[in-house]
Amino acid sequence: MARAAVPGGLKVRRGWRPAHVLERRPETKSASTLALEVPGWPGHLAGQHIDVRLTADDGYQAARSYSLAAPAAGDRIEITVQEVPDGEVSGYLVEDASSGDTVEVRGPVGGWFVWKPEDSRPVLLVGGGSGVVPLMAMIRSRDGASPTPFRLLYSVRTPEDRIYDPELERRATQDSGLDITFLYTRTAPAGETRPAGRITAKDLVTYGSPADLEPNCYVCGPTPFVETVADLLIDLGHNPTRIRTERFGPTGP
Numbered sequence: 001m002a003r004a005a006v007p008g009g010l011k012v013r014r015g016w017r018p019a020h021v022l023e024r025r026p027e028t029k030s031a032s033t034l035a036l037e038v039p040g041w042p043g044h045l046a047g048q049h050i051d052v053r054l055t056a057d058d059g060y061q062a063a064r065s066y067s068l069a070a071p072a073a074g075d076r077i078e079i080t081v082q083e084v085p086d087g088e089v090s091g092y093l094v095e096d097a098s099s100g101d102t103v104e105v106r107g108p109v110g111g112w113f114v115w116k117p118e119d120s121r122p123v124l125l126v127g128g129g130s131g132v133v134p135l136m137a138m139i140r141s142r143d144g145a146s147p148t149p150f151r152l153l154y155s156v157r158t159p160e161d162r163i164y165d166p167e168l169e170r171r172a173t174q175d176s177g178l179d180i181t182f183l184y185t186r187t188a189p190a191g192e193t194r195p196a197g198r199i200t201a202k203d204l205v206t207y208g209s210p211a212d213l214e215p216n217c218y219v220c221g222p223t224p225f226v227e228t229v230a231d232l233l234i235d236l237g238h239n240p241t242r243i244r245t246e247r248f249g250p251t252g253p
């Protein structure tokens, strides 16, 4: 099977391989985490993604990209999928996939939108919706590493849409140097001082990291969200070379 080197010394395998569904855990009403067993999994970096391919009984195939949500545990990997209305692949993964099913995966993919535990520079994570998935992988990869300051701004419609709740709540109080802010776009919980609305420059100033701290910025989510945030960060003086983006636009043919 062909291999190619990626930064960090890990290898990318280019072929498809079987992945057995071990578990499906609901995260919200419309998002689930899938644990997959991929025999011979080579390991991956936080921020990388895989391609998942489904094959119907009549041979029809559909493939989509999904970020890896956590560090690998041997051959076990995790993805978290937000259902897209009428989506061909996400609906099956969120609602129907069950232990014993087999899909195919390819990867890990990506060498730029990655964080490595040896990176000691402060980190600013900005996620919109399911864009929190690779950012959570970075937060989880930070466990046991030197406590690099991490700041997460997580833009989400309502409190019920928060993926990884209550793990994020727990980490917000227990993980040294990790600061988490939820930015609600539609409905804020009672007592929230920030009115519901889309992310603004003021949010990045109030809850983000100042540009003179020179953080590495990771921005992930729907394409318009990512472009807005990247532009705001540049306007606020962040060095464009320190802004890494991942767009969760439609994938597949």
Ligand SMILES: Cc1cc2nc3c(=O)[nH]c(=O)nc-3n(C[C@H](O)[C@H](O)[C@H](O)COP(=O)(O)OP(=O)(O)OC[C@H]3O[C@@H](n4cnc5c(N)ncnc54)[C@H](O)[C@@H]3O)c2cc1C
Pocket: 049, 064, 065, 066, 067, 068, 079, 080, 081, 082, 083, 084, 085, 086, 087, 088, 089, 090, 091, 130, 133, 134, 222, 246, 247, 248, 249, 250, 251, 252
């Ligand atoms: C690098 C990368 C990583 C990704 N990681 C994740 C992840 O970790 N979790 C996750 O839930 N998704 C992730 N995505 C999005 C994912 O690949 C699919 O696009 C998404 O699951 C929809 O696929 P579908 O087959 O259900 O919808 P489709 O059948 O492809 O599309 C149905 C309808 O929804 C629209 N649509 C498709 N995708 C999106 C989208 N992302 N946002 C809004 N509208 C859309 C289409 O234009 C179409 O009208 C990632 C995308 C990329 C490029």
